[in-house]
Amino acid sequence: MLCDIIDAIFQSSRLGDLSEAEMKAIQKTQCEKLDTLYQMFQFLSDYALIGIDEYGDQGAAVIRIFRGIQPQTLEVTLADGTEQRPYEAGLYLLSLKDREQVLPLWPLCCRRPVTPNTLLGWRKREGEHLIYAPFIEGGTVKVSWEEIVRIPEAQSLALLSDESWRMLVKRLVPLDKREKDLVPGYELHGGPFYIGAVTDIYLAVAQTESRASQEGRSPDYAVHILRDLDDEILNEHIRRRFAELAENWLKLSHECILPIRTRNCAPQCEQPYLAVEYLGAHTSLQQIQQDRGVLPHKLIVEVMQRAAEVCREAHRNQLCILSLPLRHILLGRDDTLFFTGFDTLWREDTPLPAHDLLCQLCNNDRGQFAPELQNGEVAVEIPADIYALGILLRQLLAGQSKSPLHRSLHDLAWSGDPWDGILFHCLVHDPNMRFRSIDHFDEFFTQNCLQPHDPIPETVVLDNGLCISKYPVMNREYHFFCQQEKAGRCMPFGAHHKEQERFHGPFLPVVGVSLVDASDYCAWLSQKTGRRWRLPSEREWLTAAGGNNAISLEERYPWGSGTGQQYANYDYYYSGPTVVGSFSAGRVPAGCCDMGGNVWEWCIDRLPDTPRRMLKGGSYRSVAADLQLAARRGVVVAYRANDTGFRVVCE
Incomplete structure (x- = not known):
C-alpha cells in the first residue's frame, strides 16, 4: 500500500499543461496522500502487529512480529504472576512507546491462520481507520483509530517479562x-x-x-x-x-x-x-x-x-x-x-x-x-x-501421522514402533535407562530405524558353529510375541503398571518370565521363522561367554579378569536393568553382550542332583561373585523375578 501511494504522488507530479484549478486539486490530493503516508510511517514506528503462535512450558510463548511482508519469530517469557495469558492464535497491536497500550484484535481475528502475506493497511474514509481484511471472513472489519488509546479492555504489555519486552523492542527498533x-x-x-x-x-x-x-x-x-x-x-x-x-x-x-x-x-x-x-x-x-x-x-x-x-x-x-x-x-x-x-x-x-x-x-x-x-x-x-x-x-518427527510430541513415555515404551523405542531410551528421565554412549545409540538407531524388521533376536555365530542371540531377549521382542499370541499370555513385567516404570523400555531385557514362558517364546519363534529356537545348555552358554577356555583361572569373568562398573550392571549400581549392550568393555570376544550382570539367564540344564533349573550370569542385584563364569543359581521351573530373563539359541 505504501508503494501505491508513493507511485500515485509521483504520477500526479508529472502532469503538465493543467489549469490553475486542476493544479490546486492535484496539490490538495498530494497533500492528503503525503499526510496519509506520514501517518503510516509514524504508525509503523510506534506500533507492531504481534501474533501469538503457541505456548510452551514454564510460561514460554512463541510470537510472530509483523512489520513488513515476512514475519519474524521470537520466543518470549510471560512475567511471573501473570494470571490471564494472551489468547493463543490471537493478534495484538503493541505500542512501542507506552507499555500500557495494547489493542487486542481477538476475537475479530479469532483462530485464523497467520500467514507471511498478512499486512496491516490504512483506508481514508470518514476519518482514519485501520483495516484488517486478511484476517476476517466475509468482508472487511474496521477499527476506529481512537480506540487504540481508549479501548477499555486493553491488556497490559506487562504480560511479557521485562527481558522479553526488551528483546521485542530491540527486534523492532x-x-x-x-x-x-x-x-x-x-x-x-x-x-x-x-x-x-x-x-x-x-x-x-x-x-x-x-x-x-x-x-x-x-x-x-x-x-x-x-x-x-x-x-x-x-x-x-x-x-x-x-x-x-x-x-x-x-x-x-x-x-x-x-x-x-x-x-x-x-x-x-x-x-x-x-x-x-x-x-x-x-x-x-x-x-x-x-x-x-x-x-x-x-x-x-x-x-x-x-x-x-x-x-x-x-x-x-x-x-x-x-x-x-x-x-x-x-x-x-x-x-x-x-x-x-x-x-x-x-x-x-x-x-x-x-x-x-x-x-x-x-x-x-x-x-x-x-x-x-x-x-x-x-x-x-x-x-x-x-x-x-x-x-x-x-x-x-513433529507433523508425522504418529507424532511423539504429545505422547507419554509409557506409550512410547510399548507401541512396538522402533522410532518410539529410540525416543524412549533417549528421553526417559532416569539416565540409567538411556543409551550409555553415542556408539550405543548409533548401533540401535541403525539396526532399528534404517533396517526396520520384525523384532526377532539378533544372533552371532561362534567358532563351533553355535548360533546364539547377541543380547538377552528384549521387552520389544517378547512384547511382539505376547501381542501375536494374545489370550492367556504373560506380558513383560510391568507392561501395564506405571508404578513399575523402572522395567519399562523396549530395549531393556525382558524380566519376570518363568522357564515355561521362555520355552513358549522359543516354540512361537520357531513356528514364525521356520527355524528351531531353544534355550541354551550351560556348556553352550559358557562357550558363548568365554570361548573354548570358558572356566580358566585367568579369565574368571566373561570379559576377563578384574571387576568394575564399566564392565557390567551389577551390585545395584544402576538401580535396575539397563539397555542391552550398554557396556562395550564387557562384550565377550564372540560378540555377545551382557553375559555378566543385568539379568540372570535361564539355561535348560538342572543343577546336579536336584530338580532345580539353572540360572547363569548374575544380575543388576548380584554381587561380583555371581558374575563369575563358574557361578550358578538353582530355582524352580515356575520361578519369576524382576531380575531374571533369558537368551536363545538358533539351530
Whole structure:
C-alpha cells in the first residue's frame, strides 16, 4: 500500500499543461496522500502487529512480529504472576512507546491462520481507520483509530517479562549508525534476526571493500554479539563463558560443523563477538519444517546420523552438547547439513552453575536439557547428550501421522514402533535407562530405524558353529510375541503398571518370565521363522561367554579378569536393568553382550542332583561373585523375578 501511494504522488507530479484549478486539486490530493503516508510511517514506528503462535512450558510463548511482508519469530517469557495469558492464535497491536497500550484484535481475528502475506493497511474514509481484511471472513472489519488509546479492555504489555519486552523492542527498533559499526570489520544489516538470553545474532557484510561497493550486497556473515548486563558479577561469568564457548567450538573438527571465521572473545575486550558464514534465509531446519510441515524421512535419518557424529566429535575433545535445537541445524547448498550455535557445549565432568546463572548462560535452551541438569549444580555426563539427541528426534518427527510430541513415555515404551523405542531410551528421565554412549545409540538407531524388521533376536555365530542371540531377549521382542499370541499370555513385567516404570523400555531385557514362558517364546519363534529356537545348555552358554577356555583361572569373568562398573550392571549400581549392550568393555570376544550382570539367564540344564533349573550370569542385584563364569543359581521351573530373563539359541 505504501508503494501505491508513493507511485500515485509521483504520477500526479508529472502532469503538465493543467489549469490553475486542476493544479490546486492535484496539490490538495498530494497533500492528503503525503499526510496519509506520514501517518503510516509514524504508525509503523510506534506500533507492531504481534501474533501469538503457541505456548510452551514454564510460561514460554512463541510470537510472530509483523512489520513488513515476512514475519519474524521470537520466543518470549510471560512475567511471573501473570494470571490471564494472551489468547493463543490471537493478534495484538503493541505500542512501542507506552507499555500500557495494547489493542487486542481477538476475537475479530479469532483462530485464523497467520500467514507471511498478512499486512496491516490504512483506508481514508470518514476519518482514519485501520483495516484488517486478511484476517476476517466475509468482508472487511474496521477499527476506529481512537480506540487504540481508549479501548477499555486493553491488556497490559506487562504480560511479557521485562527481558522479553526488551528483546521485542530491540527486534523492532532500527539500528543507529553506531550500532551498525559495532563490530570492527563488519557492517551490520538491520536489527538482530535472533535474540537470545545474552547474545544477539546480526547479519553482516565484511568491510573489506569500499562502502559504495557494499551497497545492495547480500549479507555474508552471521555475527554473534554478546550483550553487557547490568549485574557486574553475572556479566563477568557471561563473558568468561562466551570465551570458553568459542574455544570449545574451535576444537570441533568435522565437515558438518560451521566454522568460526573471526572472533574476539577475550573477557576484557570492549565488544565480544564471533562470526560464522551466513548460508541464507530459510536454511534452518526449524524454518524448513514450518514451511513444509513434515520433513522427509531421508532427511530425518541424515540429521540424526550427523548429529551423532557431531556429539562423538565433542566427546573426543571431552565435551558434551546439552541441546541440539532445530534452529542450530542448517541446510546449505547441495543440501549439505551444518551444525552451529553451540551455546550449550560443556566440558564433561564439569559442574553446571546454579539455576539462575544457567538460564542466562545457555541462551533459553535450558528447557531442552536432560531433567537431571535443569536445576544446575551437577556434573555433566554422557547420558545428557543422549537426551539432547532424543529432543532433536522428537522435533524432527513433529507433523508425522504418529507424532511423539504429545505422547507419554509409557506409550512410547510399548507401541512396538522402533522410532518410539529410540525416543524412549533417549528421553526417559532416569539416565540409567538411556543409551550409555553415542556408539550405543548409533548401533540401535541403525539396526532399528534404517533396517526396520520384525523384532526377532539378533544372533552371532561362534567358532563351533553355535548360533546364539547377541543380547538377552528384549521387552520389544517378547512384547511382539505376547501381542501375536494374545489370550492367556504373560506380558513383560510391568507392561501395564506405571508404578513399575523402572522395567519399562523396549530395549531393556525382558524380566519376570518363568522357564515355561521362555520355552513358549522359543516354540512361537520357531513356528514364525521356520527355524528351531531353544534355550541354551550351560556348556553352550559358557562357550558363548568365554570361548573354548570358558572356566580358566585367568579369565574368571566373561570379559576377563578384574571387576568394575564399566564392565557390567551389577551390585545395584544402576538401580535396575539397563539397555542391552550398554557396556562395550564387557562384550565377550564372540560378540555377545551382557553375559555378566543385568539379568540372570535361564539355561535348560538342572543343577546336579536336584530338580532345580539353572540360572547363569548374575544380575543388576548380584554381587561380583555371581558374575563369575563358574557361578550358578538353582530355582524352580515356575520361578519369576524382576531380575531374571533369558537368551536363545538358533539351530
